[in-house]
Amino acid sequence: MAGVLLWSFSALASVHDVQARSSPPLVPRPALRAEVERQKLLEREAQEAARIEQRHKFALGRAMWQARWEERARQERLARLRQQEEARRKEEARRREEAKRREQARREAVAKAEKAGSQPASRTGARAASAGGEILLDELELLARMVEIEAGSEPYEGKVAVAAVILNRVRSPRFPDSVRAVIFQPGQFPTAAEKLPRVRPGSSERRAAREALAGQDPSKGALYFYNPARHPCEGDGARGDFFCSLKVTARIGNHVFAR
Numbered sequence: 001m002a003g004v005l006l007w008s009f010s011a012l013a014s015v016h017d018v019q020a021r022s023s024p025p026l027v028p029r030p031a032l033r034a035e036v037e038r039q040k041l042l043e044r045e046a047q048e049a050a051r052i053e054q055r056h057k058f059a060l061g062r063a064m065w066q067a068r069w070e071e072r073a074r075q076e077r078l079a080r081l082r083q084q085e086e087a088r089r090k091e092e093a094r095r096r097e098e099a100k101r102r103e104q105a106r107r108e109a110v111a112k113a114e115k116a117g118s119q120p121a122s123r124t125g126a127r128a129a130s131a132g133g134e135i136l137l138d139e140l141e142l143l144a145r146m147v148e149i150e151a152g153s154e155p156y157e158g159k160v161a162v163a164a165v166i167l168n169r170v171r172s173p174r175f176p177d178s179v180r181a182v183i184f185q186p187g188q189f190p191t192a193a194e195k196l197p198r199v200r201p202g203s204s205e206r207r208a209a210r211e212a213l214a215g216q217d218p219s220k221g222a223l224y225f226y227n228p229a230r231h232p233c234e235g236d237g238a239r240g241d242f243f244c245s246l247k248v249t250a251r252i253g254n255h256v257f258a259r
Contacts (some may be wrong), residue, residue: 138207143166167217243256
């Protein structure tokens with residue numbers, strides 16, 4: 001009986017030794033929890049780093065796309081500006097050429113008018129060729145008669161200025177392209193048709209017309225002239241008056257010249 005008990009105790013001790021040698025050592029529970037938390041922290045840091053990198057890549061791509069779009073818009077603006085500049089240069093060249101042709105035509109008209117003397121030209125008189133159309137010598141007479149009608153009592157400079165206004169209108173795209181058409185344009189010189197046949201201009205009016213045709217312009221590019229006594233531009237009466245809205249270029253005698 002004693003031998004059996006001794007054998008049992010020996011067997012149990014052997015099994016315990018085998019289990020102790022084969023099983024891993026137990027990790028204390030607090031240490032295991034700390035390791036788990038550390039692993040979770042590392043995973044969160046890795047995820048956050050991935051999100052930051054993704055946002056950085058997105059921002060970089062957006063910045064590159066924005067830069068390309070802005071560069072394309074800049075190139076398009078430059079192209080439009082170049083086209084506008086080219087169109088402006090062409091228009092300026094055209095205007096200079098047109099001004100040269102008109103100046104040459106005026107000089108030819110003045111030269112022929114001076115050869116004809118100071119006597120009025122007949123309605124069937126000779127014609128002077130002009131690049132911008134035909135200027136009839138009797139239109140020179142019409143210009144002198146308009147000077148007599150509009151500025152007969154004005155100083156000589158004012159007479160030249162009135163003639164220059166009519167010629168400035170001929171050159172302007174806003175008005176007809178001949179002296180006759182400007183004078184008889186509806187609503188501009190309403191009494192011209194009635195007075196012109198009866199008016200006989202003097203030598204100063206004809207000389208003023210010739211000087212205006214030669215390029216003299218005391219009005220400084222004006223397209224209009226008016227008497228400030230009839231069109232006061234001060235006080236409540238100036239409201240709604242067309243002449244008061246214009247830019248004044250000169251004041252000569254009883255006339256104000258504007259454009």
